[in-house]
Amino acid sequence: MVFKRISIRDHTAEANLFARRTLIALLVIATMIFILLSNLYYLQIERHEVYQTRSNGNRIKVLPVAPNRGLIYDRNGVVLAENRPVYSLQVIPEETDNLDNTLEELVTLLDITEEEVADFRKEFKSTRRFKPVTLRNQLNEQEVALFSANQHKFNGVSVEARLTRHYPYADSLTHMLGYVAKINKRDLQKLTEASLEDNYAATYDIGKLGIEKYHESLLHGQVGYQEVEVNSQGRVIRTLSFTPPVPGQDLVLNIDVNLQMIAQQALDGRRGAVVVMDSRDGGILSLYSNPSYDPNLFVNGISGKDYSALLQSKDRPLINRATQGQYPPASTIKPHMALLALDEEIIKPDSTIRDYGSFQLRNSSHKWRDWRPYGHRNKDDKNIINVTDAIEQSCDVFFYDAAYKLGIDRISDKMFEFGFGDYTGIDLYEESAAIMPSRGWKRANKNLPWYPGDTVIIGIGQSYWTTTPLQLAQSVATIANKGIRRVPQIIRGNMIEGRQLVFEPKELRPVEVKNPEHWDVVLDAMYGVVNREKGTALNVFKDANYISAGKTGTAQLFQIAQDEKYDKENVADRLRDNAMYVGYAPYDNPELVIAVALENAGSGAATPVARQVMDYYFRDKPTLIAQDKESTNLAAR
Amino acid sequence: MLRDKLKPNGPTLLNRIHIDGWLLAALMLLMAVGLITIYAAGGKDLGLIQRQTIRLGVAMLAMFVVAQVPIMLFRRVSIYFYVVGLAMLVAVLLVGTVGKGAQRWLDLGFMQFQPSEVMKLAVPMMVAWYISRFTLPPKTLHIFAGFILVIAPTLLIAKQPDLGTSLLIASSGFFALFLAGMSWKLISIIGVLGSGFAPVLWFFLMRDYQKQRVLTFLNPESDPLGSGYHIIQSKIAIGSGGIEGKGWLQGTQSQLEFLPERHTDFIFAVFSEEFGFYGVIGLLLIYAAIVARGMIIAVRAQDAYSKILAGSITLTFFVYVFVNMGMVSGILPVVGVPLPLVSYGGTSMVTLLAGFGILMSISTQKRLLLRQ
Incomplete structure (x- = not known):
């Protein structure tokens, strides 16, 4: 139809x-x-190749692999800094099912504190997407086991193992050895400036202080690479190729950790520093500053509370007193001053002064007092003092006179040659040059001319003159070596396949004198300090099984008025005298040099510290003086 | 005389059950390619394969059933089919279920139903029925009437919004009119009007996300991690496949999940990456064979209705292929059109194979027609 x-x-x-x-x-x-x-x-x-490249760019990622940091040993092979595995709990927030729920469950599972969660959230904000953020830095084995058993409940959460630094000697080595801590923005900027950021691509920690910082380039090593295939979420599917990292060098230090601990014990909690140096090669055997702190706190991220406690402590534990502490050298530089006066023919070995207990400049009523109110006396009990007596007994008047006659220009020039007012060149960045005053220095820093009176007290190592214990040790080594100067070195060498390779000591420009016999005058006087009847250190070094030489010092921090007596009881604790001691041994064949500074400890307190350390060093040496030797009983590790 | 001509072909077994052997073979081949690619794209998920196989089975059954229906019956119900479909489209806009930001579904209580799928067949049937009532080529008036029949559902679907489907429906209607013999003069006028309509589309009809797609298409690298990501990753997948491809299951773009929508709209990228340019040529040959067979069926069909309907269904099928491949390879903007019979899922599978059922019915029921 x-x-x-x-x-x-x-x-x-x-x-x-x-x-x-x-x-x-x-x-x-x-x-x-x-x-x-x-x-x-x-x-x-x-366009196949273009897209092939882009396809590979999608899937192939090059992951840096951190090298293992070199270990640090003391001179006897004792490990001072080691690498230990730590387990940290890491969260990739984008891979969790629900970040808030996940965090809440982790908090209950592992007792994570609110502070840790807050830190996590802060760090999460500044982390790139799909990058892990640490929730807890150190998990103990129990926590690792607990989490592993529940891992299936936590998408995007994992336990990562990595090596982290551990310092088994804790606070005994802190200022010298330093520590590593997490690379921060400033470190990163410095690394970038040095074009090293690629080498640190996988590195977590960097040396922040001490040897760890100074020898960072030796300790760090060379980054390795792992070429992996990743999926679109960035998850690694398989490894395509692997270039292993080159581990950092294992370093050997001149430090003897036992000696270091003896120094720590000897300081007995008092503020101060001990530097022990080998006069033969400049090696630092011990470098201890008190109070100290545990460097392991910093490795794992120190808490704000702990850090501000360290920062605000009146005792200033963060300062390395051995290299940064600026102490008036006081009488410890009298040997140096004597050498200078002899060499400039201001005095002769047998020239004398009459010591009435004070020194006055012509046309001046000002009296510079001797620490002994009525002056010193020679062995015949007369107040006639020669240079040897002056050093042995630490006569101030003798050196007021000598310094005044030398004048500040000759003093500061020669003392600069000894290394005062300059960096020693030790392998630490934490070092102060301290102050060797001069006319120019005073004009520049105080905007005042140099007065003759200034020179007078320079003679006893006071006024503007400051030194570090390390500078003192180096200068005493120079005297013991009759002018040969070396850079104090903490690093001894490196360890390659279990064998030590010792680096060459570094020599400096020597201190030269016109008449080398003047060295002997000074050295003999230092011998007298420890070994002769009127020596200021005789009592302390009685019965030692070695013969040492040295010089005591007491730095006044409190200015007493004219004609007034210094009263120990009335002076506030922090204004009490600093005690100093420098010395070396054995006298006729120097190997060990020591410098001790003790803050507000009162006159003479530094000498027993030096004795204790030196006793330990010479504990196994044959007794040099046939005397009853007191056993120190300090077993070597 | 015609009868004699047809006799050598004979009523084979397949013909007796109203199946076009060539078409069936090509479709099965395509489905096999689809399953193989889905396996690779879906991360070797056998569950996906199972569900897709069931879906294909159901769709094949639909095709087989439709093929048994005499074409004259389709012709008779065309208008009712169309009117009911149009009514449902209106209903969708009023009471439809919202999903994925679009209002496309009618909740029938026991199942979700997408009326736009009905219109994919109803529109060409309606246009074919309407146009074939008059002598061909159609008069301008009839063409315009035909256009109205096409535009009404197109706009309703575009409003949901479902740009891909409205595009396919508009195409199917246009193809019917074109094959019926619409004059070239009219075609050029429509073309001019169409380009004039583009700004209207842009400013009044397209949603922001649709505009974004077009902008992204024009310059995908402007936002490589955002809207441009799909197309960039897709081109990387295709390009990195090269001549021979990376091999089955070896496509890194798909296996490592850089490619989005891997087993659905962007499956062609997976196929290209793993089977390369050779594979692509092979796949296009299969599609070309189906289109060629469809057009042969259309040309051989006995009446205008059958011819127009068969031709329209076949050409629309090719539009699917072209739009999908074009968008995946970056020469067309991204519109949600799956690669027919290869992409995973899609409500369109049943409609698509029902359409081929109609083709088979036309192809195998000639004699019934002649006997009338």
Whole structure:
């Protein structure tokens, strides 16, 4: 019935029309297929390499692999800094199902504190997407086990093991050895400036202080690379290639850790420093500053509370007193001053003064007192004092006179040659040059001219003159070596396959004198300090099994008025005298040099510290003087 | 005489159950390619394969059932089919279910139903029925009437919004009119009007995300991690496949999940990456074979309704292929059109194979027609 209505239609014509249209459609289709294929040809053949590269760029990531940090040994092979595995709990926030829930559950599971969560959230904000953020730095084994058992509940949370620094001797070595801690923005900036950021791409910690900082380049090593295939979430699928990192060098220090601990014991909690140096090569055997602190606190990120306690402590534990403490050298520089006066022919070995207990400049009423109210006496009990007596008994008047006659210019020039007022060159960045005053220095820093009176007290190592215990030790080594100067070195060498390779000591420009016999005058006087009847250190070194030489010192921190007596009881604790001691042994063949500074400890307190340390050093040496030797009973580790 | 001509073909077994052997073979081949690629794209998930196989089975069944229906019946119900479909489209806009930011589904209580799928067949049927009532080529008036029949559902679907489907429906209607013999003059006028309509589309009809897609298409590298990510990763996948491809299951872009929508709209990128340019040529040959077979069926069909309907269905099928491949390879903006019978899922599978059922019905029921 439908057909009836269109009975007049021309079926052939319609079929032909349709066929033509079909043909056109097929042509259009062919064209479109051609367009598709041309484009695909372009993508897959013409531009194949470009896209191949981009495809690889998507999937292949180069991951840096941190080198193991070199270990640090003392001279006897005792490990001072080691690497220990630590387990940290890390969260990739983007991979968790719900960050808040995950954190909440972890808090209950592992007793994570609110502070840790707050730190985590802070760090999360400044971390790139899909990068792990640490929630807890150190997990103990129990916590690791607890988490591992529940790991399936925590997507995006993992326990990562890495090596971290540990200092088994804790606070005994802190100022010298230093510590490593997490690389911060400033470190990163410095590394970038030195074009080292690639080498640190995988490194977590960097040396922040002491040897760890100074020898960072030796200890760190060379980064390795792992080429991995990752998926779009950045998860590693497999490793394609591996370039192993080159571990850092194992370093050997001149330090003897036992000697260091003896120094710590000898200081007995008092503020001060001990430097022990080998006069033969400049090696630092011990360098201890008290009070100290545990460097391990810093490795794992010190808490704000602990840090501010260290920072605000009146005892200033963060200062390395051995290299940064600026102490008036006091009488410890009298040997140096004597040498200078002899060499400049201000005095002769046998020239004397009369000591009435004070010194006055012509046309001046000001009296510079001797520490002994009525002056010193020689062995014949006369107040006639020569240079040897002056050093042995630490006569101030003699050196007021000598210094005044020398004048500040000759003093500061020569003392600078000894290294005062300059960096010793020790392998520590924490070092102060202290102050060797001169006319120019006073003009520049105090805007005042140099007065003759200034020179007088320079003679006994006071006024503006400050030194570090390390400078003192180095200068005493120079005297013991009759002018030969060496750079104090903490590093001894490195350990390669279990064998020590010792580095060459570094020599400095020597101190030269016109008449080398003057060295002997000074050295003999220092011998007298320890070994002769009127020597200021005789009592302390009685019965030692070695012969040493030395010089005591007491630095006044409290200015007493003219004609007034110094009363120990009335002076506040922090204004009490600093005690100093320098010495070396054995007298006739020096190897050990020591400098001790004790703050506010009162006169003479430093000498027994030196004795204790030196006793330990010479504990096994044959008794040099046939005397009853007191056993020190300190077993070596 | 015609009868004699047809006799050598004979009523084969396949013909008796109204199946076009060539078409069936090509479709099965395509589905096999699809399953193989889905396995690779879906991370070797056999669950995906299982679900896709079931879906294909259901769709094949639909095709088989539709193929049994005499074409005259389709012709008779065309108008009702269309009217009901149009009514449902209106209903969708009023009471439809919202999903993925679009209102496309009607909740029938026991199942979700997408009326736009019905229109994919209803529109060409309606236009074919309407136009074939008159002598061909159609008069301008009829063409315009035909256009109205096409534009009404197109706009309703575009409003959902479902740009891909409305595009396919508009195409199917246009192809019907074109094959019916619409004059070239009219085609050019429509073309001019169409380009005039583009700004209207841009400013009044397209949603922001649709505009963004077009902008991204024009310069995908402007936002490589955002809207441009899909197309950049897709081109990397295709380009890195090279001539021979990286091998089955070896495509890093897909296996390592850099490519989004891997087993659905962007499956062609997975295929290109793993099977290379050779594979692409092979796949296009299969599609070309299906299109060619469809057009042969259309040309051989006995009446205008069958011819127009068969031609329209076939050409629309090719539009699917072209739009999908074009967007995946970066020569067309991203519109949600799956690669027919290869992409995973899609409500469109049943409609698509039902359309081929109609083709098979036309192809195998000639004699019934002649006997009338």
